[in-house]
Amino acid sequence: MFREAIYEAMVEEMKKDSNLFLIGEDVGKYGGEFRVSGNMIELFGVDRVRNAPISEQGQVGLGLGASVTGCKAIVETCFCDFLPVCADQIVNQAAKFYYMFGGQASVPMVIRSAIGGFIGGSEQHSQCLESWFTNVPGLKVCIPSTPYDAKGLLKSAINDPNPVIFLEHKYLYPVKGPVPEEEYTIPIGAADIKREGKDVTLIATMYMVWKALEVAEKLAKEDISVEVIDPRSLVPLDKETILNSVKKTGRAVIVNEAPVQGSTSGEFAAIIADEGFEYLETPIKRVGAKWAPIPNPSALENYVLPSNADIEAAIRQVI
Amino acid sequence: MADIKSIDKEIVLKLYETMLKIRHFEETESRIYRAGEQEGFVHLYIGQEAIAVGVCANLNKDDFITSTHRGHGHVIAKGADLGKMMAELYLRQDGYCLGRSGSLHIADLSIGVLGANGIVGDGNPIAIGAGYSIKLRKTKQVCVSFFGDGASNQGTFHESANMAGAWSLPVIFVLEKNLIGCGVESKEVFQSDALSELGARRGAAYGMPGFDIDGNDVMDVYLTAKEAVKRAREGKGPTLISCATYRKHGHWEGDTDIRDEAEKNEWFKKDPIDKIEKQMLDAKVITEDEIKAYHDRIQKMVDDAVEFAKKSPHPKPEDSLLYVYK
Numbered sequence: 001m002f003r004e005a006i007y008e009a010m011v012e013e014m015k016k017d018s019n020l021f022l023i024g025e026d027v028g029k030y031g032g033e034f035r036v037s038g039n040m041i042e043l044f045g046v047d048r049v050r051n052a053p054i055s056e057q058g059q060v061g062l063g064l065g066a067s068v069t070g071c072k073a074i075v076e077t078c079f080c081d082f083l084p085v086c087a088d089q090i091v092n093q094a095a096k097f098y099y100m101f102g103g104q105a106s107v108p109m110v111i112r113s114a115i116g117g118f119i120g121g122s123e124q125h126s127q128c129l130e131s132w133f134t135n136v137p138g139l140k141v142c143i144p145s146t147p148y149d150a151k152g153l154l155k156s157a158i159n160d161p162n163p164v165i166f167l168e169h170k171y172l173y174p175v176k177g178p179v180p181e182e183e184y185t186i187p188i189g190a191a192d193i194k195r196e197g198k199d200v201t202l203i204a205t206m207y208m209v210w211k212a213l214e215v216a217e218k219l220a221k222e223d224i225s226v227e228v229i230d231p232r233s234l235v236p237l238d239k240e241t242i243l244n245s246v247k248k249t250g251r252a253v254i255v256n257e258a259p260v261q262g263s264t265s266g267e268f269a270a271i272i273a274d275e276g277f278e279y280l281e282t283p284i285k286r287v288g289a290k291w292a293p294i295p296n297p298s299a300l301e302n303y304v305l306p307s308n309a310d311i312e313a314a315i316r317q318v319i
Numbered sequence: 320m321a322d323i324k325s326i327d328k329e330i331v332l333k334l335y336e337t338m339l340k341i342r343h344f345e346e347t348e349s350r351i352y353r354a355g356e357q358e359g360f361v362h363l364y365i366g367q368e369a370i371a372v373g374v375c376a377n378l379n380k381d382d383f384i385t386s387t388h389r390g391h392g393h394v395i396a397k398g399a400d401l402g403k404m405m406a407e408l409y410l411r412q413d414g415y416c417l418g419r420s421g422s423l424h425i426a427d428l429s430i431g432v433l434g435a436n437g438i439v440g441d442g443n444p445i446a447i448g449a450g451y452s453i454k455l456r457k458t459k460q461v462c463v464s465f466f467g468d469g470a471s472n473q474g475t476f477h478e479s480a481n482m483a484g485a486w487s488l489p490v491i492f493v494l495e496k497n498l499i500g501c502g503v504e505s506k507e508v509f510q511s512d513a514l515s516e517l518g519a520r521r522g523a524a525y526g527m528p529g530f531d532i533d534g535n536d537v538m539d540v541y542l543t544a545k546e547a548v549k550r551a552r553e554g555k556g557p558t559l560i561s562c563a564t565y566r567k568h569g570h571w572e573g574d575t576d577i578r579d580e581a582e583k584n585e586w587f588k589k590d591p592i593d594k595i596e597k598q599m600l601d602a603k604v605i606t607e608d609e610i611k612a613y614h615d616r617i618q619k620m621v622d623d624a625v626e627f628a629k630k631s632p633h634p635k636p637e638d639s640l641l642y643v644y645k
Contacts, residue, residue, distance in 0.1 A: 019455060047455055053485070058444045058478030065448015065462075068433065069383060071455050073448070092438050093445065099642045101426040101434055102417035106645035137643050161645040 003036045003173040005147035006112075009154035010037070010074060012183075014044055017072065020158065021048040023059055024076025024112075033078040034114055034173050056086035060111060064094050064163075067109040074158065080115040080167060081127050094163040095138030106161040110154070114170040115143075116207055116257055117305050121170075123293040126301070128206070128258040133165050134234045134267065140164045140188050141234040145209035147177040149232055152186030160188060169206040189236035193245070197227030200251040200315055203242060203268055204228060208255045208306065215311045224319060234264055242268060243276045250281040251318040255311050260288035285314040321538035323602045331604055334376055334537050335595050338368040339617045341392045342592055344401060347621045348391070348408060352572050357409055359421040364392030366535075366567035369591035370495050371396035373540025374463055374560075377548040383431040383449040383462040385442030388423055389495075389566070390435030393465050398430050401624035411631035417641075418634040433462075439500070440473030442466055443492070447479045450488030450557075461489045461551040468517060468561075469500025472508065477525075480559065484526035489551035491544065492527075494518065494561040495534060501570045502577060518561030527557045534562025535591040538598070565589070 014020050021044075027037040028051035041049040052059045056077055063073030077083055083090070090111065098106040117126035133141050140162055144150040150168065157164040194209055195216050204212035209230045216226035227245050231238060246252050252272050254265040265286040272284055290304045323331060345363045352361055364371070367389070375384070375396035386393040394404065399415070407414025408422055415425050426434035433449060436442045446464035453460045470476060471494055483490045496517060498505045505514055513520055515531070522529015528550075532539050540562060547558035565586035569576045576583075599605040 019452075021455060053478070053481060055474075055478035055482065057475050058447070058482055061441065061444020061475065061479070062448040062451055062482065065385075065433065065445035065450075066452040066455070067448070068428070068445075069449045069452040071452040088438060089441065089444060093436075093441055097434070098645055100416060100420045100424040101428070102415065102419060103642035103645075104415075104426055104428040140644075 001173070002147045002150055002168070002175045002177070003034060005151035005179050006036050006154055006168060007038055007040070008179070009151045009158070011040060011043060013155060013158045014048065019071040020074070021050060021071065022074045022076060023050040023052050023063060025052050025054060025078055027051060027076055032076070034170060036173070037076070056082055057089050060086040060089035061093065063109045063111070064089060064097065064107055067107050068097065068105045072108050072158070074110045074112060077111060077113040079125050080113040080129050081124050083113055083129060083132070087132070090133070090139070090163070090165070091136050095136045098162070099138055107163045108161045110157045110164045110166050112166045112168060115167040116169040116171055117294050117301060118171045118207065120296055120298060120301065122296045126294040128256070130167055130234060131258060131262060131264045134264055138163070139235060142166045142188055142232070143206050143234055144232060145169070145172065145206050145230050147175065147179050149186060149192065151179055152184055153188065153232060155185045156188050164188065167206070171207050186232070188233045189238055190233070191229055191231045191238035191241035193227065193241065194230045195226065195228040197225040197249065199225040199249055200227070200253060200319055201242070201245040201249045202226050202228050202311070202315065203231065203252065203254045205231060205256050205264070208257055211306070211308050211311060212255060215308050215315065219312065219315065224315070226315065239271055239275070242272065246272050246276045247279045250279055252280065252284045253287065253311070253314045253318060254284065255287040255306055257306060258288055259291050260286050261291065263288050282318040285317055287311050287314045320533070320536055321542050323538060323598050323604065326538055326541065328604055330376065331538070331599065334372050334541060335599065336613060336617070337372045337376070337396055338537060338592055338595065339613055340401070340620065341368045341371065341395050343614070343617045343621045344395060344404070345391060347625065349568065349572055351625070359410065360571045361408065361422045362389040362571050363568045364389050364566070366590065367495055367497060367564045368392055369537035369540050370493065370534045370562045370564060371465070373537045374491070374493050374544040376541055377544050378461070378463065380430055382460050383433055383446070385433045385446045385462070385464045386435040387442060387465055387467065387470070388435060388437055388439070390425060391422070394425050394427065394432050394435065397432050399425070399427050399432065401620060402627035405624040405628035406631045409628045409631070410633070411628055412634050413627070413631035417638065419639060440466060440470040440475040443470070443475045443479035446490050447483050447488055450483060450490040451486070453489050454486070459552050461491060461548055463491045463493055465493050465495060467500060468494060468496040468498065468505050468514070469503065471517065471521065480521065480525040480527070480557070483557040487554065487556035489554070490557045491547045491551055492557060492559040494559065495564055496561050497564050497566045499578065504578070518559050522559035527559055529559040529561070531561045531563065534564035535589050535594060537591055537595050
């Protein structure tokens, strides 16, 4: 399960490094807002699984200070909607510490946060704000979509000497998938071809990967062969896999859960238009949320957020 | 006011010498900056020397401090190299940050200086992180967070003080109450009793001892900080020390000073270096000739630092792409 994969990554790494700790709201006895930390407090004790007061700036700053003085922090910010509260410590401090001080010390901190909608969370608990952090030199951003990717990427993030924003789509927490018994990592900055195809490249992120796969399966019955690419990390971004796919298919559709305008889809589209222009047979299509905050009732939420029908329609526009 | 005889003569002289280092460095920097020799901005510590010096005299090399935009005093008091500091102010390669960041971001991780910071109040959460790390690693280190009365209104102060109190972190919060934050005088934005008892009240709010002391009396600062550092090392938790002081120059060098002339003149009479010199002379710890010799020797140290800095090469433009990621 997605949440178990994240739990396993943290537990295994914390067993190896006694100076690695987790801090965040509800991570202690409560077991985590989304039950990710589970029984970690019993395994590691209160010093290393630290329930924090509602002080996101303070938590991230604490993680930073600890991470440059001999320890290493995983800071759990319940909802990515709260990241704006601590964006200052992330963007102005953590991202720039290594650079500003001329390389004297880097910040090996991971900030984990639950992202995305489809759970009736309303306007302030359903957003996809990943694009906010993709324009800040010094940060890395991971967006796994499967249990296998989550565990491998989180291990890499924990062992990366740079600050990593690790975003976990909350709808995916109960999703099951194969995870090896043996030790493995996935490098940050390596995309994954989730489904091979030859007629159109469909780039999807997080929960949209699953919708993309459903649409691809449906269209296969009409002999439309869709290749689904999962970037898995936004910074650094694996341009090569994306461009190689577009070279093969000649068509690109991008689906991201955030509203189209200003989302990371624009970045992918620009890269393809610039460096893959010669491969394109049609314009690039982007699918995303409509331009409104995310309302509560599922009928309205499903109207605002991208649907399988939206993805299918975009693909039909290019083939 | 502390009795000078209660402190070892060697310590008093060391406190004095470090204050002079800061004063001469900053006044030299002021002249250099006003002559247009440097790019960027500087925020000078002139007038507040007793605080950085009195506190840092109680720290070891492996203790940590977080500093502010007005950080030269803290960094010198913690033991930074004047040449590397001046080279950073001249934005040269031999500077602490390779000449890329300037005054606002001087750091020396080898002596526990976790950086001067350009976002007011952001040092406090980083300091409690160092405190948390100390506790987790079970060492006897401590961390001092320097910040102003302006910064004490930022949410980050309250979050940090609360966590430090809750978890008994070895952090000493040193509030430099200089009564102004850039263009906002503290009397405009604090309730008056809250301002006059800032240390006692805000310390109590978070479950830690809080003090309001004369920040221009280096011996008072030294002795109060000594207790606070001892408390932290013994695992007894954080302390808040509010030090009343006044900056002699503007917020940034060359700034408009909106403060009342009468208020300034009153405070300038309480210069911390004039104060300690008088105390030492009265107690016959030093002579007038020795004072002059100290000033001359230290000015020479600063002049050497300037020479070192001026000889250092400028960073290459393409070096600006280094150290984004490790």
